[in-house]
Amino acid sequence: MSFIKKNKNCGEIRLRNTNETFVLNGWVSSRRDLGGLVFIDLRDRSGIIQLVIEPENRPDLYEKAKEIRSEFVLWVGGIIRERSNPNKTIPTGLVELLVSDFGIINRSELPPFDIADGIDTNEELRLKYRYLDLRRPELQEKFIIRNKFYQIVHQYFYENNFLEVETPILMKSTPEGARDFLVPSRIHNGRFYALPQSPQLFKQILMISGFERYMQIVKCFRDEDLRSDRQPEFTQIDVEMSFIDQEDIFKLIEGLMQKTWKEILNIDIIAPFRRMTWEEAMTKYGSDKPDLRYCMEISDITSIVKNSEFKVFKDAIEENGRIEVLNAEGCGSFSRKQIDNITDLAKKYGAKGLAWIKVQEKDVNSPIAKFLTDDEIKYIIDKCAAKPGDLLLISSDKKYKALNILGAVRIECAKQSGILAKIKNQYSFHWVTDFPLFEWDEETNRFYAMHHPFTSPLEEDFKYLDTDPGKVRAKAYDLVVNGAELGGGSIRIHDNNIQQKMFDKLGLSAIEIEEKFGFFIKALKYGAPPHGGVALGLDRIVMTLSGTDNIRDVIAFPKTTSGLSLMDGSPSNVSNEQLKELAIKIIDEVNVNIT
């Protein structure tokens, strides 16, 4: 099983190499015996090249080649020559290697699926045989992009004088929001480490330590019920700076995005990115991460129809609701069935119904036209800047609920109108700013921090902290591209009194605060500098760069939505000795798998 080492990568051979002699190593992608000739496509990470064995001249090689099958590992020596039947779809397609000698380095059983791009094998099988799936060039390409992105990130922050610092993976459990993964301690039985949901406190501690500029590409963990675009472990680009304001963070990250899009996609992105308050994003687009590649804005027509006799509007207004209209531009041609489907979508978001008006050259087509005066219709069209061919979709409900419904409807209209397909290679970056500090939770009847409890309020809203916390805006921001959130951050609280107040507002008791965050509050008392930062979702950015919607395409060894690794079978059973050392016991079998 010795072999001769390659001196060339398959995918790098070109016409200029004709008559040169190379040794290649790689995998058999396919083998065709045409009687007169044996053709083998040999694959390595760089690409594929055609090998040819001529039985006439080398009957010995022909004989030896008979046992070659797909995915065998070969070393091959030979000379490059021009192909008589060029294949212009691959970079090496003009040449082939005429084999003068070869050896089988390793054999392969028959793979359970074809190792080729665009296969439609079910994902479960592909995850089980991840090592075979990862041989597919289209999947490898995504990891090459991911790798390039890492390098850009490291280099960019280094040049900007950041220190990469590793924060602990084994840390303290401080669940607030998502669940922690726990790690039982063997030395201190009964006590647990937690895996970080983010290194939030540690990066703030580093600012208190005077590091001034910190960054890290870091694994984070959330034990949540997974959605299809989530993983229990994910990677974030974690950044924190001292003595700065929000604009410094924006400028820094805009530079990174420009560099990345230029170097990986050769696309020039214009900066500064548009800044939009959360309030504007919500009222205009019904979303805190609007896709701004297309227009389709929302308008508030409450005042126009405030005297309308139309019962739906009247009821909503009486309950302090709003009448909001989405101008689905160019969607006037939607069929009744399409509009019904969109109404069903709206209902999923809690709408009772969805009124619509098709704007036409001379009049409108609408089931509610009869309830509205001509002036009302005219003002509505005017307010929405609607043109003939546009479709107006109307939601009447509590303000943010109505907006949220129309936000979802907006995306669906864009999809169905065919706009999304046309703008798929465009990128619209923007910042959403001034998020609310708190979110009221009806279920638990308390405020939660919309970002996290370390986010600074806007100075001008300090006054509402006691009187009307729901009104307080935060120095919090999200980076959005094409309707997806790439990351978010905030200016943090650096005053320990305000931090204490914040915890109070969140309903944490003094004991809870001390137990969970005591060390941090203490650190804030020793000269904390003003600081803020951002965390970008690395997996999400690589998905955007490589044009996939499947997070599992950009993670080498992903888990299923139920947290299983199908390849190695984790999580798995462990021995009783292991559990005994940890002084833990699994609760009776009945509970197993019932949560």
Place this chain on the structure above:
Amino acid sequence: MSFIKKNKNCGEIRLRNTNETFVLNGWVSSRRDLGGLVFIDLRDRSGIIQLVIEPENRPDLYEKAKEIRSEFVLWVGGIIRERSNPNKTIPTGLVELLVSDFGIINRSELPPFDIADGIDTNEELRLKYRYLDLRRPELQEKFIIRNKFYQIVHQYFYENNFLEVETPILMKSTPEGARDFLVPSRIHNGRFYALPQSPQLFKQILMISGFERYMQIVKCFRDEDLRSDRQPEFTQIDVEMSFIDQEDIFKLIEGLMQKTWKEILNIDIIAPFRRMTWEEAMTKYGSDKPDLRYCMEISDITSIVKNSEFKVFKDAIEENGRIEVLNAEGCGSFSRKQIDNITDLAKKYGAKGLAWIKVQEKDVNSPIAKFLTDDEIKYIIDKCAAKPGDLLLISSDKKYKALNILGAVRIECAKQSGILAKIKNQYSFHWVTDFPLFEWDEETNRFYAMHHPFTSPLEEDFKYLDTDPGKVRAKAYDLVVNGAELGGGSIRIHDNNIQQKMFDKLGLSAIEIEEKFGFFIKALKYGAPPHGGVALGLDRIVMTLSGTDNIRDVIAFPKTTSGLSLMDGSPSNVSNEQLKELAIKIIDEVNVNIT
């Protein structure tokens, strides 16, 4: 608490900046009120500069400055001028900033210890207030070195066509050697993930996936009883390559070490490094990681004294032992007490005693001289190439035990002779190769893999696998500098039959193999390429680069030797709800802290 942002770093100001106006942000390192003048040393990450407030000209500032204390955070505006009393020990020592305005951004309580280099505060207090300890310039310097090293590593491997790939932190438990940290699954109650001791199987899987060149700077975890130079989580530079041999790995890593030592320490390291087999390292230096900055070799004098009547030698030889001599060069001046101490050390390593011979100009001084003939003494001196002034230390025992004892003695002699102090800025890199494949464990009466069970045997030793496994050498190697192991690796097994055989020899049952490694054996059947790699201890390398013996100096948030984080108090208690969701229970309190 608003502030004016800095436009200059404290440590970058020089004489050429005289008469320029700057705004600085930083921490008060010290404050001296000399009546006539107030001097403040202001510190940021870049360094320290002196501020001066003149009460005569600015009584308002003088008044305001009265409340300034150590570690307060300030913004300061002013003009640079030459100091009348220059301080040549710091780079900014020729200038000072005459304050024209300032503000207190944040206050600080009195720190529990002085934030200054070379403090002797006990480490426990410093770990508890890690954020204050990290403000000390000498500690920050180590993280600046660590950061530079990261960048060198990323760039080097990128330029060498490696793909950085992240492997999972939540993986399968396959304990073999060290203990795994476990993570209970909430979704699949009763089952556990494990944190990786190393991504060994995943990097091999990536080779089977055709990635060819993989690298990662990755956290690894071992739940061991910690020694002072170990941490439960540590960082390794993990590398794997396909279609290569051992020399390719050596060349790659030598290049990295040359680049690192040049860029960080401005030291030229000569490559290729010396290669030395494990057998040579053991027989010449009594260690598998010998420090080659000094000589002091071991010689086998068994054949010289084989007919000696000296009982100690005679007994050892009769029991198939060896008589091994360390030439502790230049240690002939050691006092009787020093030799006694060295003998005590030898006893810790299991020696029954330690014979010694001081070589003098004309004769020898030795308690055992009387048992040896003149010829024997002459031959011993000759064999050891000993000169007058040398000290010969003799151990008689089983071969590797005797060697191991003398290996420890060798280091101690180097220390006591003062050699180590003289060569402390020299670096001697070398590779130790051809490690034994197996290690026999007397306690469990079985073989263990000396590196790990995926290490390939030398082809020429295949024949001993069945007949004499202890004799089989492995394609395994360690990188050693100055007596410390920086990392190690091996050429792996890529043939699934040999892999199976390896597991058999390790006494794993078919069921165990299938449960733990079934997925991997399966992967080996689908065209595994020849491959090998190495893992370097990043923490250890940074320790070497920054000249510290304390691993906690190069980890931002380290744990104590009992695995505690004194700053945040982890591991900590968690709520019953958390445990209930995980379906685990802590075994009765009696066991707590008794393991």
